[in-house]
Amino acid sequence: MTATLINGKQIATQLRSELAEQVTELVSKGVQPSLAVILVGDDPASHSYVRGKEKACEKAGILSIVKRHPSSLKEDELLAEIDTLNEDSSVHGILVQMPLPDHISENAVLERIAVDKDVDGFHPVNAGRLITGKDSFKPCTPLGIMKMLEFSGVEPKGKHAVVVGRSHLVGKPVGQLLLNQDATVTYCHSKTNDLASITRQADILIAAVGRVNMIGVEHVKPGAAVIDVGINRLDNGKLSGDVQFDEVQERAGWITPVPGGVGPMTITMLLYNTVAAARGKMS
Numbered sequence: 593m594t595a596t597l598i599n600g601k602q603i604a605t606q607l608r609s610e611l612a613e614q615v616t617e618l619v620s621k622g623v624q625p626s627l628a629v630i631l632v633g634d635d636p637a638s639h640s641y642v643r644g645k646e647k648a649c650e651k652a653g654i655l656s657i658v659k660r661h662p663s664s665l666k667e668d669e670l671l672a673e674i675d676t677l678n679e680d681s682s683v684h685g686i687l688v689q690m691p692l693p694d695h696i697s698e699n700a701v702l703e704r705i706a707v708d709k710d711v712d713g714f715h716p717v718n719a720g721r722l723i724t725g726k727d728s729f730k731p732c733t734p735l736g737i738m739k740m741l742e743f744s745g746v747e748p749k750g751k752h753a754v755v756v757g758r759s760h761l762v763g764k765p766v767g768q769l770l771l772n773q774d775a776t777v778t779y780c781h782s783k784t785n786d787l788a789s790i791t792r793q794a795d796i797l798i799a800a801v802g803r804v805n806m807i808g809v810e811h812v813k814p815g816a817a818v819i820d821v822g823i824n825r826l827d828n829g830k831l832s833g834d835v836q837f838d839e840v841q842e843r844a845g846w847i848t849p850v851p852g853g854v855g856p857m858t859i860t861m862l863l864y865n866t867v868a869a870a871r872g873k874m875s
């Protein structure tokens with residue numbers, strides 16, 4: 593068997609053009625969707641991610657306002673800037689790029705963002721609403737994974753979904769989204785005994801650990817949908833996922849590549865959340 597490729601780049605392109613149409617419609621009604629991004633410090637990866645977000649916004653017709661600050665910025669100053677953006681009705685989404693310098697509390701910052709502008713879906717109220725099945729902003733990578741499954745016709749209902757990785761930003765919320773769609777969900781992590789015996793039961797396998805080649809063919813049930821969230825930079829500069837792609841694609845039913853899989857979906861879902869925020873409605 594050779595797996596069907598889930599082409600995140602192609603799905604992202606289609607969704608972004610649909611979003612651009614929705615933005616045009618909002619603008620014609622006098623609403624210019626806008627996203628404020630706050631970046632503190634000089635981490636090159638963060639600067640590159642933020643440039644990617646800026647470009648994607650621009651292409652979709654979303655106004656992006658980027659506030660760049662030196663790493664000496666004080667926590668109080670950052671919180672005051674968030675307060676100003678919270679009160680500005682022309683700003684629909686607010687994102688503070690992580691990580692932050694050590695002297696700034698990430699929790700304090702995330703909790704300060706207005707719940708209805710929290711397009712990252714990281715605010716504890718949005719996390720709680722996700723668990724209780726209420727409308728909320730969903731974190732972008734997990735939401736992107738759900739869209740990829742939907743586009744591929746992989747229906748979670750009744751399936752056994754195994755999530756490897758339990759981060760707050762990806763593993764935990766994607767398991768919750770799968771549960772909300774009636775999958776039976778198992779979480780695995782670094783302390784799990786006999787990982788392969790559990791992952792081999794998965795109809796949907798989500799690899800979200802951040803370790804190159806950690807999921808091999810021995811971890812995969814024939815015909816499973818394998819979603820690779822890992823974006824690992826190799827010594828040769830290339831990107832690699834958590835899954836041994838060449839071997840696993842021979843056994844899986846569906847598989848996402850790296851690059852070109854989950855990655856392009858994350859920014860797309862940020863645009864999606866921003867448009868939803870501009871409409872005053874959470875997905």
Ligand code: GUN
Nearest residue numbers: 687688689690691712732
């Ligand atoms: N740093 C790396 N990824 C993300 C993200 O999705 N959102 C924010 N705010 N910071 C990040």
